[in-house]
Amino acid sequence: SEPIQSICCIGAGYVGGPTCAVLAWKCPNICVTIVDISQERIDAWNSDELPIFEPGLEEIVKSRRGKNLFFSTDIDAAIIAADLVFVSVNTPTKTRGVGAGYAADLQYVEAATRRIALLSTKSKIIVEKSTVPCRTAESMRAILDATSPRPGVHFDILSNPEFLAEGTAVQDLLKPDRILIGALNTKSGKLAQDRLANVYATWVERSAIITTGLWSSELTKLAANALLAQRISSISSLAAICEKTGAEIDEVARGCGKDSRLGPHFLKAGLGFGGSCFQKDIFNLIYLAETFSLQPVADYWRQVLVMNEWTKASFSRTIIRHMFSTVSNKKIALLGFAFKKDTGDTRESPAISIARDLLVEGAEVYIYDPKVSERNMRQCLGAFSNFHFSSSVEAAALNASAVVVATDWDEFKPSSSSGKTAAAIDWTSIYANMNRPAFVFDGRGILDTAALQNIGFKVHTVGRGNLVDTLS
Numbered sequence: 001s002e003p004i005q006s007i008c009c010i011g012a013g014y015v016g017g018p019t020c021a022v023l024a025w026k027c028p029n030i031c032v033t034i035v036d037i038s039q040e041r042i043d044a045w046n047s048d049e050l051p052i053f054e055p056g057l058e059e060i061v062k063s064r065r066g067k068n069l070f071f072s073t074d075i076d077a078a079i080i081a082a083d084l085v086f087v088s089v090n091t092p093t094k095t096r097g098v099g100a101g102y103a104a105d106l107q108y109v110e111a112a113t114r115r116i117a118l119l120s121t122k123s124k125i126i127v128e129k130s131t132v133p134c135r136t137a138e139s140m141r142a143i144l145d146a147t148s149p150r151p152g153v154h155f156d157i158l159s160n161p162e163f164l165a166e167g168t169a170v171q172d173l174l175k176p177d178r179i180l181i182g183a184l185n186t187k188s189g190k191l192a193q194d195r196l197a198n199v200y201a202t203w204v205e206r207s208a209i210i211t212t213g214l215w216s217s218e219l220t221k222l223a224a225n226a227l228l229a230q231r232i233s234s235i236s237s238l239a240a241i242c243e244k245t246g247a248e249i250d251e252v253a254r255g256c257g258k259d260s261r262l263g264p265h266f267l268k269a270g271l272g273f274g275g276s277c278f279q280k281d282i283f284n285l286i287y288l289a290e291t292f293s294l295q296p297v298a299d300y301w302r303q304v305l306v307m308n309e310w311t312k313a314s315f316s317r318t319i320i321r322h323m324f325s326t327v328s329n330k331k332i333a334l335l336g337f338a339f340k341k342d343t344g345d346t347r348e349s350p351a352i353s354i355a356r357d358l359l360v361e362g363a364e365v366y367i368y369d370p371k372v373s374e375r376n377m378r379q380c381l382g383a384f385s386n387f388h389f390s391s392s393v394e395a396a397a398l399n400a401s402a403v404v405v406a407t408d409w410d411e412f413k414p415s416s417s418s419g420k421t422a423a424a425i426d427w428t429s430i431y432a433n434m435n436r437p438a439f440v441f442d443g444r445g446i447l448d449t450a451a452l453q454n455i456g457f458k459v460h461t462v463g464r465g466n467l468v469d470t471l472s
């Protein structure tokens, strides 16, 4: 089959940017153009300060930019030139109309599809990279067939969902667990599937490239995210039992994770899951189930979200309860605002809920995050704008009554566990400058509880009953 020479990626976001930058790096013979309607985003991709932070990404972008990797707002030119187009636009949850709060908003996918149909003068492979509801390719097919004006121009649609996680995107892309390519079981579909598989085979082992049917591929993405999120809700539910019983969640997770059928990953209890994907994709699955009147199925997955909301709310309540049921006018340092370490992304970050809960109670919340700007925090907190931005842990904690850890950044961890040489937080000096009693609420289970208690802190760690123990 003919090799792909020119790729256009529509959507220069958290997925389109890293995915196609790595592709350009690994395939120097393919010309990759990443386009977006946002001039600001494209300008940032073309500048020294990339619009997203991902370890290792900057080097890759800088090594290929201007050679076989381009960022542009000239969407039309890139579509016309491409043999293959990745559709990597956002698919957020609908906020109004039919399915509001559950269904995926497919307006950006449709707009991109229409543009491709309108402009294409040669046949192309169209790849769903965005996470979409099952059978979206069918709608794309209908749009392409109805709007493409040129005879002889043929489109193949593939589903190639992205499984990267933020913070480890480059590593995930370089060494993916699997690449999934779904196609219709037709001669032309199979050929298109082969051509995309050959691109990935440049750097991914053939055995990790899975080809499936189109609908299975679309659903696999929703399924994988739902199963991962379910695991977090399961561990959160067990952490809650630990806090009441004196069991410790990390010990329980280790004991369970040794069972090869369960596996050790994704069992770290914290503040539930954040990020732009899990909640959205479960809503998507619930909507799909309800569309087919599968109410118990919808209810089952809804409970994963209920558990997640409860986890965050319960942590806020624990903070308030331990601080003598009032945080009014008390200074509280919130460490971490990103939804996980090694990213500046704050979408659906648990830290937003915690900050809001404390601000509503009248606390003076000082927020520090190594990668999140004050502007981004203000956007997330909206009406709750009466927080303070801090540029260091020490500044946030000065004269505070409590320190709350909301993100698992390595720099918050004791140096022995972070594996980094950078100085760990000097908790003794933090303690010296705090009000008494000085509380630490570890929402990510990353601190050395015993060491902090030795210094004099009152410590509560998720999934451990330690503060309850010391109080009772």
Ligand code: NAD
Pocket: 010, 011, 012, 013, 014, 015, 016, 035, 036, 037, 038, 041, 075, 088, 089, 090, 091, 108, 109, 111, 112, 129, 130, 131, 132, 162, 163, 164, 165, 166, 276, 277
């Ligand atoms: P994002 O919001 O960061 O990026 C999407 C980009 O598409 C935006 O910059 C937007 O301006 C652009 N866009 C929208 N419509 C366009 C159009 N018609 N033409 C050109 N550009 C257009 O979103 P993201 O996080 O990159 O996610 C993209 C998709 O990938 C979603 O479906 C998401 O569910 C899925 N996904 C995301 C992740 C993740 O970790 N963020 C992982 C796997 C899959």
Ligand code: UDX
Pocket: 162, 163, 164, 165, 166, 167, 225, 228, 232, 265, 266, 267, 268, 269, 270, 271, 272, 273, 274, 275, 276, 277, 278, 339, 340, 341
């Ligand atoms: C997720 C999926 O992992 C990825 O495959 C998919 O492509 C996009 O959605 P992402 O949301 O970027 O990736 O990060 P992930 O590492 O999955 O973490 C999601 C949330 O769960 C974070 O808030 C994280 O802190 C939390 N988490 C994860 C835990 O609390 N404990 C864990 O053990 C793992």
